[in-house]
Amino acid sequence: MSTSTETNNRFKLRLRNAAQVVAVSTTRETFKKGAAMNTVAIIEDATVVVGLDGTVVAVARETELATQQWYCDAVFDDDVDARGKAVVPGLVDGHTHPVWAGDRVNEFEQKLAGATYMEIHLRGGGIGYTVAQTRAASEEALLELTMGRLDRMLAQGTTLVEAKSGYGLDADSELKLLRVLKRAKDAHAVAVSPTFLGAHSVPRGMSAADAAADVVHKQLPVVVAARDAGLVDVDNIDVFMEKGVFDYSQTDGILSAGKAAGLCLNFHGDELNHMQAAELGAKLGARAISHLEEISKDGIAAMATNNVFGVLLPTTAYVLRIAPPPAREMIDSGVPIALGSDFNPNAHCLSMPFVMNLAAVTMKMTLNEALVAATLNSAASLNKSDMHGSIEVGKWGNLVLIDSPLWTHLVYEMVDAPIAAVYVKGSLAKKNSK
Numbered sequence: 207m208s209t210s211t212e213t214n215n216r217f218k219l220r221l222r223n224a225a226q227v228v229a230v231s232t233t234r235e236t237f238k239k240g241a242a243m244n245t246v247a248i249i250e251d252a253t254v255v256v257g258l259d260g261t262v263v264a265v266a267r268e269t270e271l272a273t274q275q276w277y278c279d280a281v282f283d284d285d286v287d288a289r290g291k292a293v294v295p296g297l298v299d300g301h302t303h304p305v306w307a308g309d310r311v312n313e314f315e316q317k318l319a320g321a322t323y324m325e326i327h328l329r330g331g332g333i334g335y336t337v338a339q340t341r342a343a344s345e346e347a348l349l350e351l352t353m354g355r356l357d358r359m360l361a362q363g364t365t366l367v368e369a370k371s372g373y374g375l376d377a378d379s380e381l382k383l384l385r386v387l388k389r390a391k392d393a394h395a396v397a398v399s400p401t402f403l404g405a406h407s408v409p410r411g412m413s414a415a416d417a418a419a420d421v422v423h424k425q426l427p428v429v430v431a432a433r434d435a436g437l438v439d440v441d442n443i444d445v446f447m448e449k450g451v452f453d454y455s456q457t458d459g460i461l462s463a464g465k466a467a468g469l470c471l472n473f474h475g476d477e478l479n480h481m482q483a484a485e486l487g488a489k490l491g492a493r494a495i496s497h498l499e500e501i502s503k504d505g506i507a508a509m510a511t512n513n514v515f516g517v518l519l520p521t522t523a524y525v526l527r528i529a530p531p532p533a534r535e536m537i538d539s540g541v542p543i544a545l546g547s548d549f550n551p552n553a554h555c556l557s558m559p560f561v562m563n564l565a566a567v568t569m570k571m572t573l574n575e576a577l578v579a580a581t582l583n584s585a586a587s588l589n590k591s592d593m594h595g596s597i598e599v600g601k602w603g604n605l606v607l608i609d610s611p612l613w614t615h616l617v618y619e620m621v622d623a624p625i626a627a628v629y630v631k632g633s634l635a636k637k638n639s640k
């Protein structure tokens with residue numbers, strides 16, 4: 207082979223002859239809704255090639271590729287025999303709270319004994335407890351904790367994660383958390399979509415109205431200035447819209463201010479009580495609303511009409527022993543559904559395969575729907591499905607290699623998903639021992 211051929215035909219990675227490559231999509235659709243959520247593109251006896259720039263250059267049956275001259279002449283920096291294995295896109299976690307110190311294992315015991323989330327919250331535990339621990343922690347300590355959590359997510363197949371601030375609740379502390387997220391984003395293989403969540407709770411001694419005003423007039427301007435100076439990255443703005451936290455008009459005001467600052471609206475709503483969050487999100491042009499356990503029929507219709515993503519979090523209903531959101535009705539009505547782990551001190555879950563299992567068992571989603579919701583649609587809920595969420599030419603070569611010829615083992619095997627390796631932009635990012 208000549209040098210020039212070698213240069214032109216050198217690639218970063220080949221995963222060859224996989225029993226199944228689950229591309230999810232082959233048409234570059236940005237998301238799926240309705241019946242389409244139950245279809246995933248699968249190519250059997252297939253090969254994926256990733257170029258030196260980290261993007262997919264080919265995904266096809268090995269026999270088809272073998273007829274092409276470029277492929278026969280190609281050299282691969284990493285050449286992996288994937289026979290007997292399946293490949294799915296890197297998983298996308300649509301909702302996490304990864305920057306916090308301390309833990310709440312004591313509250314887990316209280317909840318098991320019957321205390322509700324709001325009872326603990328209103329007596330100063332819950333988010334309030336974590337805010338105190340997180341404010342007291344150094345930026346370096348929080349970075350180390352966050353990096354460790356991203357490592358554990360990566361080992362479970364996650365390659366893109368939405369990540370919230372929200373345990374600072376004042377301008378300086380929220381900025382500290384957003385700086386941690388930027389440093390983690392710049393340093394870690396897992397891609398991060400950061401979210402400003404200064405409105406996660408009402409700080410002790412403040413009214414909700416004063417807290418909402420603080421978010422709009424103090425925190426948000428500081429965050430926007432830091433973003434514009436390149437000190438932090440912020441894609442989305444979030445509010446915990448809930449009875450006893452932020453009401454309809456406070457949430458409207460905070461989200462509207464965030465939208466004016468160029469942020470995507472991606473907020474907590476209709477979780478413990480029906481708050482008309484879905485209706486508000488549709489009115490404001492929100493990209494996504496999370497939780498939705500208490501969504502109304504009108505809210506479902508409004509989200510479907512406006513293509514507002516429902517980010518469903520099956521760990522919440524599981525740990526709080528509440529009814530899960532009406533996923534079936536939402537999908538059948540045309541709401542685009544994504545999934546998230548909701549990793550936080552209340553729901554300590556870093557595993558999207560387990561989330562997919564819970565979605566299938568407790569929310570009656572099919573395995574195909576769970577995969578679409580945990581890949582293409584989660585990426586789309588973050589406006590990132592141009593490069594994430596499916597195995598298609600031109601997208602990042604983010605790939606999960608499964609130690610089974612059937613991809614469905616990823617979900618079936620629950621908390622011990624058989625993930626052999628995870629590739630990010632065509633580079634081996636995590637190899638799991640058997």
Ligand SMILES: N=CN[C@@H](CCC(=O)O)C(=O)O
Pocket residue numbers: 303332333336446474477522548550551552553
């Ligand atoms: N519901 C509000 N926020 C989180 C819980 C955060 C916490 O309890 O620390 C959630 O999505 O479940």
Ligand SMILES: [Zn+2]
Pocket residue numbers: 301302303474548550
């Ligand atoms: Zn949350």
